Amino acid sequence: MEIKKNPKSNLENFSKIFMQIGLVLALFITYAAIEQKTYDKTYGDLGVVNMNQELEEDIPITERVEPVKPKTPPPPTPEKIEVVEDEKEIEETVIESTETDETEKVVVEEIVEVAEVEEVIEDVSFMIIENVPVFPGCTGNNNELKDCFSDKVQKHFSRKFDAELPNELGLSPGKKKVFISFKIDKNGNIVDIQTRAPHPRIKSEVISVMQQLPKMKPGRQRGKPVGVKYSIPFTLIVE
Template structure:
């Protein structure tokens, strides 16, 4: 047998009513809060406070008292003053005047003249000279002058040297090395010609040919003309 509920005891049927009642209460509370009046609080008058009395103070007047210095008694006076005669003679020093009279002759020491010794610069190698010697007809920069100098010396040797001499001396066929050295002095002249060759006659011929080099413009080191050493090897072909 099933138990049936009474429809009036079901609370879900009254949920809408509860919601309306709650809404009405909320609106009422909100309205009451808006309509409530508030008033500013009032305080009793405290009156005016007089602060000047606390700031005024009596400052005592003080005076500076300086200490009194004790007076020193004067020195006692001597009983008698004796006068003593000065028996010693005082030597007076005479200061002589250092000014000279125009009429007096003044001795002057002889001034020795010192000759300036000219700085002598030793001979410089052709490879490191600042200003190389200039072969007649050469122009250009330092590198160009060096190259031109060597070419002119080789050309001079090839033109002046007797190429048939090595064959006449009966030397063995082949290449023969000849080393030549000389100096261009401060005046541009060719001096101190030296040679090393496979035969004495070839050496004499080489020295004779190199002495025929023309006069050149001398080399300069630190702006002064100097002697310049130059060396060059040659190759002779003996058939």
């Protein structure tokens, strides 16, 4: 037998109403808690405490007593005062007047001019010269001028030197070293040519070739033109 339940007695039908009533109660409790007033706790009257009496102190009046210094007796009076006579004579300094009269001759000492000694700078090596000599056609900074100078000298030697001369002299086949040194003087001229070669004729040929170098712009040390020493080796191949 199935038991039939009355729909009005089913509480699930009133769940929304119960939830709304719960929300209204919660809001009311929260509002009442916020609006509740509180007061500071008060205590009974403890009376007035007078602190001035405790702060006041009896300061006794004292008098400063200065210590009594013992009096020292004055030094005894000398029996006799001796007067010492000053026998040293003082020489008076006479200041001569520098004013001259029209009748007096004024002697003017002769002023001797001292000639300045010109600083002599000796010849400087090509490697340490401040401003290197400039081969005609070379430009750039100091290092570029150095490289250009060496390149131009080598090309000049290769172009002017008689390459067939070592073979004509009957030298043994192989490489032959030739050392050349010269100086670019203060005027840019090539002077003091010296060489070491395996044969006297080669030596003469080398000197003749180096004398054909063009005039250079002289090197400068401390702003003054100086002689510059330059040296370079060459290799000759004898077949």
